[in-house]
Amino acid sequence: MTRPLAFAVPGDIATLTGGFIYERRLLEGLRRAGHDVLHLELPAGFPDPSPPDMAAAVAALAAVAPDRPLILDGLVFGSIDTAGLARVRAPLVAMIHHPLAQETGLSPARRDHLFRTERDNLRLARHVLVPSPHTRRILTARYGVPPDAITVLRPGVDQPRLPPAPAAPPLILSVGILHPRKGHDVLIRALSLLPDLDWQAVIVGNLWDRDHAAALARQRAASPAAHRIRLAGRVSDDDLQALYARAAIFALATWYEGHGIVFDEALVRGLPIVSCDAGAVPDTVPQGAGLLVAPGDAQAFAAALRSLLQAPDRRRAMAKAALAAGAGLPGWQQMADRASLVLSRI
Incomplete structure (x- = not known):
């Protein structure tokens, strides 16, 4: 059964972050499944909207017809005025x-405000879509959302377009927006502890926090391993595919993830993963395919990288486990078809 839907996202849905990629592919997949999906581009200021942005968003959502289930992006859902949302x-x-x-770097007052707003807004939701069991557990335990009102909709993954072509020396690849939560500064500190080994590293990430990006550039320039670390910034899809093909290890020193699409992209390419035991990462990275350390611990992260760089046999075994796990991941249309079934019942 297909039905009219609406999907509201703040700003440009083509923005290169995992969350926006997830929502864009879901929107496209729902349309391919036969749904008439109205795309609402809300003001880009969320989760910190100006008063005019808040008023514009509430008005746009309130105008959606009552026969269209309305999927609302979490940046808006968790921060929009509850009284305004109740008008929808x-x-x-x-x-x-x-x-x-759960975001990194919030003041206690800001964290409390967002928690209370999101908790109250979730009481207005008919259903909740999340990318991981971890997020479902948080919403049921801390926000009081009934388990049967939540569907875990694991992101899809595209199959690699290029065959593996490992670089020499081994390439350590990291992919994530230039935001403090992604821990690129921790990764650079870890790489700086490995001057005795042969490796190269590339950090790919769309500019998100300009001050943080500038700090990363200064940190990299001051590192004793600066000549082996490249801050690539935003790259084309073709260049990213080539970097994945040349990589030997995928590394992301993240402080928190609700899922982490880049981990699936690494798994489907058979890349061993070094990351952090934080958020949904243990749900996403199977045992045997990755090494997880405490977030923020550069020495432990360096030790994990060292163990893979110094033991090619171990690296190959983890690569085999990653590839096997990647073979079982859903495609994007499979994800959208599953969402279609859920939405058709609302």
Whole structure:
């Protein structure tokens, strides 16, 4: 059964972050499944909207017809005024990648405000879509969302377009927006502890926090391993595919993930993963395919990288486990078809 839907996202849905990629592919997949999906581009200021942006978003959502279930991006859902959201006539479907109060670097007052707002707004949702069991556990335990009102909709993954072509020396690849939560500064500190080994590293990431990006550039320049670390910034899809093909290890020193699409991209390419035991990462990275350390621990992260660089046999075994796990991941249309079934019942 297909039905009219609405999907509201703040700003440009083509923005290169995992959350926006997830939502864009879901929107496209729902349309391919036969749904008439109205795309609402809300003001880009969320989760910190100006008063005019807040008013514009509430007005746009309130105008959606009551026969269109409305999927609302989590940046908006967790921060929009509760009284304004209560004016919406369409059945609300929350898309929560991770609760906003879990973000890195928040003041206690800001964290409390976001927690209370998101908790209250979730009481208005008819259903909730999340990318991982971890996010579902948080929403049930801390936000009081009934388990049967949540669907885990694991992101899809595209198959690699290029065959593996490992670089020499081994390439350590990291992919994630230039934001403090991604831990690129921790990765650079870890790489700086490996001057005696042969490796090269590339950090790919769309500019998100300009001050943090500038700090990363200064940190990299001051590193004793600066000549082996490249801050690539945003790259074309063709260049990213080539980097994945040339990589030997995928590394992301993240502080928190609601899922982490880049881990699936690494798995489907058979890349061993070094990351952190944080958020949904243990749900996403299977045992045997990755090494997880405490977030923020550069020495432990360096030790994990060292263990893979010095033991090619171990690296190959983990690569085999990663490839096997990647073979079982859903495609993007499979994800959208599953969402279609859920939305058709609302």
